[in-house]
Amino acid sequence: MTGVRVVARHLPRAYPATPQQLLMREASQACGIQKGITRADLMTAMKTCIPEFYRKRREEEDGNC
Secondary structure, three states, X not given: OOOOOOOOXXXXXXXXXXXXXXXXXXXHHHOOOXXXXXXXXXXXXXXXXXXXXXXXXXXXXXXXX
């Protein structure tokens, strides 16, 4: 049997998302960022929508205190 190799490996272990990852996931969903989005749409969302999302979120947190 030449040329055949078998490699046994484990799948990556699932781990809990960090608060920063959860917040970025929420922002990307709110801005419509998803797999398959065009580069131009992604750049527009990153420049306009994401900063606006974080600004509104910061204002909500400041208002609750």
